[in-house]
Amino acid sequence: MTNQDVSAAADNATGRPTMPGAKIAPVRAVPDAVRLLRFGAVTRNAHRIHYDAEFARSEGLAGPVVMAQLHGCLLHRAATAFADGDPRAVRALGWQNRAPARPGDRLIVTGIVRTVDDATGEVTLDLEETLDDGTVCCLGHAVVALRS
Amino acid sequence: MEAVVTAVDVAEQRARALVGRAEHRSLGVVRAAAAAEFARAAGETSPRLIDPEHAAFVVHPMYVVSLLRGAAGADDEEFRPDGMYRDEVPGTDGLDVALMAGGQDVRWVADVRPGDRIDVRRTLTTVERKGRGAGFLLLTVEKTYGTAERGVLAEVTERFIVR
Numbered sequence: 001m002t003n004q005d006v007s008a009a010a011d012n013a014t015g016r017p018t019m020p021g022a023k024i025a026p027v028r029a030v031p032d033a034v035r036l037l038r039f040g041a042v043t044r045n046a047h048r049i050h051y052d053a054e055f056a057r058s059e060g061l062a063g064p065v066v067m068a069q070l071h072g073c074l075l076h077r078a079a080t081a082f083a084d085g086d087p088r089a090v091r092a093l094g095w096q097n098r099a100p101a102r103p104g105d106r107l108i109v110t111g112i113v114r115t116v117d118d119a120t121g122e123v124t125l126d127l128e129e130t131l132d133d134g135t136v137c138c139l140g141h142a143v144v145a146l147r148s
Numbered sequence: 149m150e151a152v153v154t155a156v157d158v159a160e161q162r163a164r165a166l167v168g169r170a171e172h173r174s175l176g177v178v179r180a181a182a183a184a185e186f187a188r189a190a191g192e193t194s195p196r197l198i199d200p201e202h203a204a205f206v207v208h209p210m211y212v213v214s215l216l217r218g219a220a221g222a223d224d225e226e227f228r229p230d231g232m233y234r235d236e237v238p239g240t241d242g243l244d245v246a247l248m249a250g251g252q253d254v255r256w257v258a259d260v261r262p263g264d265r266i267d268v269r270r271t272l273t274t275v276e277r278k279g280r281g282a283g284f285l286l287l288t289v290e291k292t293y294g295t296a297e298r299g300v301l302a303e304v305t306e307r308f309i310v311r
Contacts, residue, residue, distance in 0.1 A: 029191055031191065035191060038188075038189035042185050042186045043215050043216055044215065044218075044221060046231040047230060047231045047232045047247070049230070049248075052231075059230075059246045060246065067249075068249030068250075069210065069214035069249075070190060072214070073191070074191075077192065080194075085194060085196070086196075087194075087196065087197060087209055088256075088259055090256070092255045093252075093254045095251050095252065096251035097249055097250055097251050138251070140251075
């Protein structure tokens with residue numbers, strides 16, 4: 001079966017891919033400096049690597065970096081989209097930070113269906129967040145309950 | 149020649165002494181407007197997440213697990229020079245070390261609702277020395293988020309890198 005075939009294997013009612021190996025709809029985002037400032041404010045995250053370029057460079061970074069929790073929110077959004085927009089259907093989410101993303105970077109979260117548990121209705125997704133150049137920022141997974 | 153003890157060495161020694169010790173913090177009461185503001189700041193557009201008046205509004209599941217502090221905030225003396233809270237990464241208070249998030253695993257047990265008074269319990273579970281040369285520390289912390297009335301609502305495994 002080719003990837004194209006797998007992508008086409010979707011639930012008839014929802015259009016959602018339901019076979020292991022099937023691709024989920026990608027999520028794109030370009031978190032800019034303003035978003036980082038807003039996100040840092042609402043989460044009370046004052047770590048200077050997120051807004052102070054000189055300090056970030058002193059820590060060996062190329063510049064300010066996107067917060068881990070904001071990466072997590074993008075992965076969560078991708079899993080939620082898979083669940084037809086129901087945020088509560090996402091029962092678990094995990095990710096590892098692999099490379100930093102900077103304000104203005106174009107991020108894309110892609111994923112595939114890893115497993116489908118017919119008994120519980122839970123689907124496990126493998127997720128990946130990358131930059132335009134293919135650099136992997138996060139590797140993760142999500143467990144989505146398609147029926148409660 | 150005597151070996152040089154680095155700040156990472158000190159952090160490792162301190163962290164190992166803290167393994168298994170439970171800590172507690174209150175994040176205060178969840179407000180729908182604050183959860184909606186979080187969702188907007190994260191770039192969400194779904195009315196379910198950003199409009200508290202929407203019939204199907206829910207607190208963004210990532211909201212409370214992303215909070216470093218509750219609405220009460222913190223006093224000046226609670227911050228490190230790098231802007232991080234002194235007690236956020238176990239064993240690193242007062243040390244000139246670089247801190248990075250390594251990732252999280254979040255398991256939701258039940259929905260967080262407006263009005264929930266959230267308590268966080270945190271325990272450092274493992275301390276690992278990784279990498280070549282001086283290397284870095286990988287600290288793993290287990291957290292639970294819950295209320296006195298509803299019990300545990302979310303469980304989080306969080307990793308920090310110290311170098």
